[in-house]
Every structure is written in structure tokens, then in C-alpha cells.
Amino acid sequence: MSKGKFERLKPRFFEAEDFLLSRAPEEDNIMLYAYFKQATQGDAMLIQHQTEFIDQVKWDAWKSLEGTSEDEAFECYCKKVVEMLKDIGEDAKEYLDPLDG
Numbered sequence: 001m002s003k004g005k006f007e008r009l010k011p012r013f014f015e016a017e018d019f020l021l022s023r024a025p026e027e028d029n030i031m032l033y034a035y036f037k038q039a040t041q042g043d044a045m046l047i048q049h050q051t052e053f054i055d056q057v058k059w060d061a062w063k064s065l066e067g068t069s070e071d072e073a074f075e076c077y078c079k080k081v082v083e084m085l086k087d088i089g090e091d092a093k094e095y096l097d098p099l100d101g
Contacts, residue, residue, distance in 0.1 A: 013081055031061055
């Protein structure tokens with residue numbers, strides 16, 4: 001998906017992401033976070049000092065993408081959203097239809 005198309009569909013992606021947060025496995029949501037951070041901010045350069053386990057897991061997932069280009073991470077983010085919606089099935093149809101095409 002082109003960045004231009006993503007920009008047009010950004011509100012739909014964020015709606016889909018909100019939908020997924022409570023329905024998809026946590027590890028999928030963490031990778032979604034990591035792809036988005038890599039696509040929008042590049043490599044995780046700061047040392048992580050969070051004390052909460054989930055924060056550390058999210059940072060570690062983002063750090064694991066170090067060296068991935070922002071364009072590649074952006075494409076992975078888009079594909080991951082669509083994949084996760086497909087995994088949920090019919091309940092996700094209203095979110096999937098505008099993004100899967």
C-alpha cells in the first residue's frame with residue numbers, strides 16, 4: 001500500500017487498530033506497535049528504562065526491527081493490520097473491507 005493511500009485511509013487503520021486491541025492476541029498487538037513505531041520514528045535509539053513488563057516487551061519488539069527501513073516497516077504495519085482482521089473473521093468485516101484492496 002502506498003503512503004498516499006495510507007494517508008487517505010489513516011482514520012480507518014486507527015479504527016481497526018482500536019478494534020484489534022481488545023480482540024487480537026497480545027503478541028500481535030505488540031508487533032503492530034513495533035511496526036508503527038519503526039515506520040514513524042525509525043530505529044529505537046533510546047535506552048529503555050520502563051519498569052512495567054509490557055512496556056519493556058513493546059520496546060524490545062521495536063528494537064528487534066532495528067535496521068528495517070521506514071518504508072518496509074510501514075508496509076509490514078499495513079499487512080499486519082489486514083492479517084489480524086482476517087484472523088478475526090466476520091466480526092472484523094466492517095474494518096477489513098476498506099483496507100483490503
